[in-house]
Amino acid sequence: MIKRKRYYLTGVCMAYNxxxxxxxxxxxxQRCVVVGGGNVALRKATSLLKAGAAVTVIAPDILPAIITLQRKFPALTLxxxxxxxxxxxxxxLVVAATDSRTVNEAVVREAAQHHCLVNVADNPEAGNFSVAGTYENxxxxxxxxxxxxxxxxxxxLEDLxxxxxxxxxxxxxxxxxxxxxxxxxxxxxxxxQEFWRNTLTNQLLQQVKAGRLQQTKEIIIHAVNRIGAEP
Structure with missing residues (x-):
């Protein structure tokens, strides 16, 4: 699997806790468990599998879409x-994604006993972590x-x-x-740090946003090529 470096360019958090x-x-x-077999479980399992996790989905009724994920992700166990x-x-990491409050609470209790990260899909405050909305490019x-x-x-996210x-x-x-x-x-x-602070400016970002990507690249390349050159 080819690992790509990512730049976490920006994040938005409306403070609520x-x-x-x-x-x-x-x-x-990483070993992850998703308890639930519906659409929410499908989304959670898919995102974890894409991140490289080994995921087990547990539910008496599992969507066909989850079952077919095994063709693409051998790390999925049903x-x-x-x-x-x-x-x-x-x-x-554990995700409680059932429509039963009783089951979700039982999952949270056991996860807490074993010091797992646990998220309750329909009640983020019940677990010890929540998942932000994401846009990846x-x-x-x-x-x-x-x-x-x-x-x-x-x-x-649309605006970003x-x-x-x-x-x-x-x-x-x-x-x-x-x-x-x-x-x-x-x-x-x-x-x-000083080089990038002086070279990579907000003005250059605005140029990229304005559609002048190649011109901006040339400015960076020129600055890099001048490293060590006589002033």
Whole structure:
């Protein structure tokens, strides 16, 4: 699997709980359990599988769309039965996505006993983490949390998508390449920080947004090529 570096260019959080800490988890080969077999479970399982996790879905009734995921993701395991105590004992991350409050509460209790990360799909405050809305475009990943207002989240993500589309994603990938060159030419971290602070400005970002990607790339390349040159 080819790993791509991502630039978390921007995030939007409408503060609703001061005790939240935003992170990006490395989910490669992490054991995850999704309890539930409906549309919500489908979305949760799909996103975890795309992130590289090993996912077990547990539910007496599982959507055909979840079953067919196994063709694309061998790391998906299906258990067509009711949730049982012990199902999440070895999980890193757990999602309770059933339509039964009793079952969801039981999942949360067991996850807490085993110190798992646990999310309740229809009641984020019941677990110890929530999932922000996201928009991903190659090297860019935008996350938006609005305190449980899906419509506002959707609108904000649409706005970000319009502002930072394919050109900005291509620019991020280009910067990743240039970053390696700068690192070789400027071994000192402080010198690199100063270089990027002076070179990569908001004005250049505005140029990319205005459709002048190639012109902006040329400015960066010129600056990189001048590293070490006589003033």
């Amino acid at each position: 001061q005790f939240r800490y935003t992170v990006q988890l490395n989910m490669e080969n 258990c067509q039965r009711n949730y049982q105590a012990g199902d999440v004992s070895h999980a890193f 190659d090297n860019l990943l935008f996350s938006v949390a609005t305190g449980g207002n899906p419509r506002l989240t959707h609108l904000l 998508q319009q502002q930072y589309g394919d050109d900005m994603a291509a620019f991020a990938a280009f910067l990743d390449e240039q970053r390696e060159t700068v690192k070789q030419r400027l071994p000192n971290p402080q010198a690199r």
